[in-house]
Amino acid sequence: MVTALQIVAGFLLLLGGAELLVRGSVTVARRLGVSTILIGMTVVAFGTSAPELVVSLEAALAESPDIAVGNIVGSNVANVFLILGLTGLLRPIEPRPSPMVYDTGVLIAGTLLFALILLSGDITSEAGLLLLFAFAAFMVVAFWRETRGPGDAAVDSRRQEAEDMGRLPGGLWGAWAAVVFGLAGLLVGSAFLVEGGTTAARTLGVPEAVIGLTLIAIGTSLPELAASVVAGLRGHTDVAVGNVLGSNLFNMLLVGGAVAVVVPLPVASQIVSFDLWIMLLATLVFLPFLLGGRLGRKTGTAFLLLYVAYVTVQYSGGLGIIPWAPAGMP
Numbered sequence: 001m002v003t004a005l006q007i008v009a010g011f012l013l014l015l016g017g018a019e020l021l022v023r024g025s026v027t028v029a030r031r032l033g034v035s036t037i038l039i040g041m042t043v044v045a046f047g048t049s050a051p052e053l054v055v056s057l058e059a060a061l062a063e064s065p066d067i068a069v070g071n072i073v074g075s076n077v078a079n080v081f082l083i084l085g086l087t088g089l090l091r092p093i094e095p096r097p098s099p100m101v102y103d104t105g106v107l108i109a110g111t112l113l114f115a116l117i118l119l120s121g122d123i124t125s126e127a128g129l130l131l132l133f134a135f136a137a138f139m140v141v142a143f144w145r146e147t148r149g150p151g152d153a154a155v156d157s158r159r160q161e162a163e164d165m166g167r168l169p170g171g172l173w174g175a176w177a178a179v180v181f182g183l184a185g186l187l188v189g190s191a192f193l194v195e196g197g198t199t200a201a202r203t204l205g206v207p208e209a210v211i212g213l214t215l216i217a218i219g220t221s222l223p224e225l226a227a228s229v230v231a232g233l234r235g236h237t238d239v240a241v242g243n244v245l246g247s248n249l250f251n252m253l254l255v256g257g258a259v260a261v262v263v264p265l266p267v268a269s270q271i272v273s274f275d276l277w278i279m280l281l282a283t284l285v286f287l288p289f290l291l292g293g294r295l296g297r298k299t300g301t302a303f304l305l306l307y308v309a310y311v312t313v314q315y316s317g318g319l320g321i322i323p324w325a326p327a328g329m330p
C-alpha cells in the first residue's frame with residue numbers, strides 16, 4: 001500500500017513539477033524578452049525532459065543503474081508506441097508537406113551511437129562525454145538552422161508548445177516561485193518514484209530493469225504525453241512527431257550522457273539482448289512519419305497494441321524471450 005502511494009505520488013509530483021517548471025520558466029523568459037525560438041529550444045525542451053534526467057540520476061546515485069538505463073530505453077519505446085499511438089488514435093497526424101531528411105538523419109545517427117555504447121555493456125564516463133558532445137552539436141546546428149531558414153521538427157514543435165502556453169498569474173515573482181516549486185516537485189517526485197519502483201521490483205520478484213523500462217518510463221514520459229495529446233486536440237498534431245523526435249534525442253544524448261558522467265552505468269543483459277532491439281524497432285517504424293507519412297487511427301491502435309504486448313512480455317517472466325533474472329541480478 002505504501003509502495004503504491006509512493007509511486008502514485010511520484011507520478012503526480014513529476015507531472016506537476018514539470019508543468020510548473022516549464023510554465024514558470026516560459027513566463028520568466030517572455031518577461032525578459034527572450035525569443036520564442038530560444039524558449040522552445042531551451043526552456044520547453046529541457047523542462048519536459050527534466051523528469052527523465054532527474055529520475056535516472058536519482059536511480060544511479062541510489063545504486064540502481066538498471067532503473068536509470070531502463071528509464072531511458074523504456075521512455076524512447078513509450079514515446080513512439082504509447083504517445084504517437086494515443087495521439088494518432090485521438091486525432092490522425094497528417095503528413096507534413098516536405099520530408100524531414102535532416103531530422104531523420106540526426107535521429108538515426110544519435111540512436112546508432114547510443115546503441116553501440118549500450119552493446120559495449122557499460123556507459124562509461126568517457127562515453128557520457130561523447131554523448132554530451134553529440135547533444136551540444138545537435139543543439140548548435142538546430143539553432144543555426146532555425147535562425148537561418150526552415151527549422152528542424154524538434155525545435156518547431158517546442159516553439160509551437162511555447163506559443164500555446166499562457167503566462168502564469170502573479171507577475172515575475174510568481175513565475176520564479178513556480179520554477180522553484182517545479183524543481184522541488186521533480187526532486188521529491190523522483191525520489192518517491194525510484195524508492196517505490198525498487199520496492200515494487202523486490203515485492204513482485206521482477207528485475208529492476210523491468211520497472212525502469214515500463215512503470216518509471218511511463219511516469220517520466222507523462223509531460224510529453226500530455227503535451228502531445230493536448231496539441232493534437234488543438235489541431236497541432238505534427239507537434240507530437242517533433243516531441244517524440246526531440247525527446248528521444250534528449251533522452252539518449254543529454255540524459256544518458258549527463259548521468260554517465262556523474263555515475264558510470266553498467267547495462268543489464270536484458271536491455272542489451274532484448275529491449276535495445278525493441279527501441280531500435282520503435283525508431284525504425286517512426287522514421288516514415290518523419291519523412292511525411294500519415295499516422296491514422298488504425299496505425300495508432302496498432303502502436304498501442306504493440307506497447308501493451310511489450311509491457312505484457314516484461315511482466316510475464318519474458319515468455320522465454322528475454323533473459324529474465326531475479327530482482328537485483330544483472
